[in-house]
Amino acid sequence: MIDYHIHTELCCHAIGKMEDYVEAACGADLSAMGFSDHLPFNETHMKNLSMELEDLEFYLNKIPELEKKYGIKIYKGIEADFYPEKQNEIEDLLNKHEFDYIFGSVHFINGWGFDNPKFLTEWKNYDIDLVYRSYFQNVIEMTKTGLYDIVGHIDLVKKFGYFPKDSFDKEIVEVISAVKEADMIIEVNTSGLRKPVREIYPSEFVLKNAKEYDIPVVLGSDAHKPQDVAGDFDKAKALLKKVGYTRTAVIEKRKIVDWEEI
Ligand SMILES: [Zn+2]
Ligand SMILES: [Zn+2]
Numbered sequence: 001m002i003d004y005h006i007h008t009e010l011c012c013h014a015i016g017k018m019e020d021y022v023e024a025a026c027g028a029d030l031s032a033m034g035f036s037d038h039l040p041f042n043e044t045h046m047k048n049l050s051m052e053l054e055d056l057e058f059y060l061n062k063i064p065e066l067e068k069k070y071g072i073k074i075y076k077g078i079e080a081d082f083y084p085e086k087q088n089e090i091e092d093l094l095n096k097h098e099f100d101y102i103f104g105s106v107h108f109i110n111g112w113g114f115d116n117p118k119f120l121t122e123w124k125n126y127d128i129d130l131v132y133r134s135y136f137q138n139v140i141e142m143t144k145t146g147l148y149d150i151v152g153h154i155d156l157v158k159k160f161g162y163f164p165k166d167s168f169d170k171e172i173v174e175v176i177s178a179v180k181e182a183d184m185i186i187e188v189n190t191s192g193l194r195k196p197v198r199e200i201y202p203s204e205f206v207l208k209n210a211k212e213y214d215i216p217v218v219l220g221s222d223a224h225k226p227q228d229v230a231g232d233f234d235k236a237k238a239l240l241k242k243v244g245y246t247r248t249a250v251i252e253k254r255k256i257v258d259w260e261e262i
Contacts, residue, residue, distance in 0.1 A: 001237070001260060002250065003230045004034040004077060005103065005152065005189060005220025010055045011038040012048035014224035018059075021226050022066045022074065028230035031260065032250075034075030035063060036103050036220070039093060041081055049113075060097060075100040075252065079152055082106050082142035091147055101251045103187065103220075104148025106138040106156065115159045129164040132157055136171045143182040149254055150218060151179055153189040153201035161196040172206055180213040185249055185256070188240060190232040191222035200232075200239055208243045216249040216256060237262050 038050035250258035
């Protein structure tokens with residue numbers, strides 16, 4: 001299996017050097033790994049959420065170096081936000097570099113970092129159903145930009161275990177069909193198991209819908225410390241099998257180039 005979602009200390013909220021993550025991947029049962037640290041994001045009130053611009057070159061140059069040193073395939077990925085007011089900047093930066101894949105992630109709703117523990121108390125100012133509606137609307141808009149390859153943690157909005165009163169089945173189907181329309185991949189992200197919600201992103205219901213639309217999937221641990229690399233992949237594989245998936249995608253230079261049996 002490949003762990004596509006790995007951060008580094010460069011983003012200022014993860015622990016461990018790039019080497020430490022590669023060593024963890026070598027020690028886990030992985031066929032390859034991919035770094036996907038947070039793309040530099042220049043927003044003054046959002047410190048320590050992403051790499052600094054001057055670290056991006058270092059990060060990209062370090063990957064082939066480590067690949068050689070450790071003899072494990074390392075993909076050059078990145079996790080980029082969907083942030084409507086900054087899309088031009090994000091696009092410019094993405095276009096300036098060559099990545100194997102780009103995660104598109106919604107971490108903000110109208111500028112509110114809803115998944116950031118620092119802004120947790122703000123949840124009480126909002127109607128949860130409305131937060132869910134806005135979140136999924138953002139995911140749909142993100143798919144329409146054509147900028148990203150993989151939807152990161154597609155139902156991240158559930159992170160703190162707040163669930164809506166209404167059923168969101170209809171919205172979920174809309175999201176999944178937008179992902180299909182955009183020819184994107186869905187990430188099965190195990191970090192939710194380490195968060196208050198104690199659930200993989202996406203939920204079984206979301207993943208079942210993704211399977212019905214035949215949307216390719218990849219695995220990600222969203223490791224922010226080396227010991228989380230490949231964390232709970234057995235659970236992710238069990239969930240995938242349960243909804244009918246038999247393989248995960250291998251993505252390189254922004255295209256699916258192969259498949260791995262689960
Ligand atoms: Zn992070
Ligand atoms: Zn994320």
